[in-house]
Amino acid sequence: xxxxxxxxxxxxxxxxxxxxxxxxxxxxxxxxxxxxxxxxxxxxxxxxxxxxxxxxxxxxxxxxxxxxxxxxxxxxxxxxxxxxxxxxxxxxxxxxxxxxxxxxxxxxxxxxxxxxxxxxxxxxxxxxxxxxxxxxxxxxxxxxxxxxxxxxxxxxxxxxxxxxxxxxxxxxxxxxxxxxxxxxxxxxxxxxxxxxxxxxxxxxxxxxxxxxxxxxxxxxxxxxxxxxxxxxxxxxxxxxxxxxxxxxxxxxxxxxxxxxxxxxxxxxxxxxxxxxxxxxxxxxxxxxxxxxxxxxxxxxxxxxxxxxxxxxxxxxxxxxxxxxxxxxxxxxxxxxxxxxxxxxxxxxxxxxxxxxxxxxxxxxxxxxxxxxxxxxxxxxxxxxxxxxxxxxxxxxxxxxxxxxxxxxxxxxxxxxxxxxxxxxxxxxxxxxxxxxxxxxxxxxxxxxxxxxxxxxxxxxxxxxxxxxxxxxxxxxxxxxx
Ligand code: HEM
Numbered sequence: 001x002x003x004x005x006x007x008x009x010x011x012x013x014x015x016x017x018x019x020x021x022x023x024x025x026x027x028x029x030x031x032x033x034x035x036x037x038x039x040x041x042x043x044x045x046x047x048x049x050x051x052x053x054x055x056x057x058x059x060x061x062x063x064x065x066x067x068x069x070x071x072x073x074x075x076x077x078x079x080x081x082x083x084x085x086x087x088x089x090x091x092x093x094x095x096x097x098x099x100x101x102x103x104x105x106x107x108x109x110x111x112x113x114x115x116x117x118x119x120x121x122x123x124x125x126x127x128x129x130x131x132x133x134x135x136x137x138x139x140x141x142x143x144x145x146x147x148x149x150x151x152x153x154x155x156x157x158x159x160x161x162x163x164x165x166x167x168x169x170x171x172x173x174x175x176x177x178x179x180x181x182x183x184x185x186x187x188x189x190x191x192x193x194x195x196x197x198x199x200x201x202x203x204x205x206x207x208x209x210x211x212x213x214x215x216x217x218x219x220x221x222x223x224x225x226x227x228x229x230x231x232x233x234x235x236x237x238x239x240x241x242x243x244x245x246x247x248x249x250x251x252x253x254x255x256x257x258x259x260x261x262x263x264x265x266x267x268x269x270x271x272x273x274x275x276x277x278x279x280x281x282x283x284x285x286x287x288x289x290x291x292x293x294x295x296x297x298x299x300x301x302x303x304x305x306x307x308x309x310x311x312x313x314x315x316x317x318x319x320x321x322x323x324x325x326x327x328x329x330x331x332x333x334x335x336x337x338x339x340x341x342x343x344x345x346x347x348x349x350x351x352x353x354x355x356x357x358x359x360x361x362x363x364x365x366x367x368x369x370x371x372x373x374x375x376x377x378x379x380x381x382x383x384x385x386x387x388x389x390x391x392x393x394x395x396x397x398x399x400x401x402x403x404x405x406x407x408x409x410x411x412x413x414x415x416x417x418x419x420x421x422x423x424x425x426x427x428x429x430x431x432x433x434x435x436x437x438x439x440x441x442x443x444x445x446x447x448x449x450x451x452x453x454x455x456x457x458x459x460x461x462x463x464x465x466x467x468x469x470x471x472x473x474x475x476x477x478x479x480x481x
Pocket of ligand 1: 295
């Protein structure tokens, strides 16, 4: 019997006992069996693509913390950055998010291993250790020159893609080709030549990735029909995963040959691949799968952020001009980007994060907004709404990068967490930042970027948040370029 454990620390008990009960957390009344799921169905007021509007509405009705039940699964929505911090403080050694069961099921059956993204627990931890190398700045910087060359080619190849009015249509598609080429350098140790020659293969990969994310989102948000029969979404997951794995097998084999021929050069040029290929604790299939996860993780969000940053530059020509002037004087170099450009990236991610929120199944009891929330509860930080609240950001809808520069009034550290936080934070964060800064700098140095319409673009949920409609820009080549 261990009855005294909790009470020995009087402070903990006093705190915990004086707070309100979990059952008292406000929220819409759940129905038997379906809970609150109808709210987000065609019968209800909200829908999945505009899920965040629904969450914002619930916040207006119920306040900073809201209890919601989707089917049988209760969850707690958080709208206060102090609670986001508490959520991460209670994530435990193996931070858990809701799993992608359809993907997990397919990978387990086909490859007998599931990777990082869909999994939780000790197996997640074992696999995750192998990609921590991505977060080492020195390692990321060692790819600087090769990724800079990709950024230069990307910027140069935009001009031939403009029409007679200088307009480049649906920019995000071009940005995906850039992010694909840039992440290929890391994951496959080679140029795929997506920007010039190898257009068909790259197009197929970009399309497969978009389809994959959409299908994954459908299996995640909808009832698990795939458990009963192979639904269309499940089949798309199968075929797109097979395509990505086939590529990984082919390119990793090429990399193995390079490693064999000249290990020292390979280590210097491709430290991430070298680290992976020389890892005796992983099977060949696990290596292929990890490369596939890095590769796929590296396409969508990076391309979207490049696009949204240019969208803000096009609407804020003074800021674009200031970034240009800065770049002329203070050139980018490994580990250095002018503070204004860095702040523009943070501000873009604040206004247009690509993740619909950040969630954890907490590993210990927590106090959230004054309520006792038991361990094992799914807690969802609705960060895209918090990062647009005037309580934490003055004039929140205005693109104002200086708010991240003025050290006297820096924002709350948990009010904008676009890469997540803690042990399960995005492992590709440093790589993504490097790729985005390089790509944007090359474009701004070569072109003035103008808007084509003054319509506001918003983000819709398609597993990740993506622009609600195609974004076009008018590019004007700068004098002397
Ligand atoms: C602007 C670009 C990117 C954004 C905004 C982004 C954002 C995120 C977020 C919010 C998470 C969840 C973190 C959490 O739960 O705390 C995540 C996870 C992940 N990201 Fe990224 N990401 C980006 C680029 C990349 C890149 C370039 C890679 C490639 C290496 C990548 C690979 C991954 C992987 C593998 C995970 C799963 C990590 C895990 O579950 O342990 N991401 N990302």
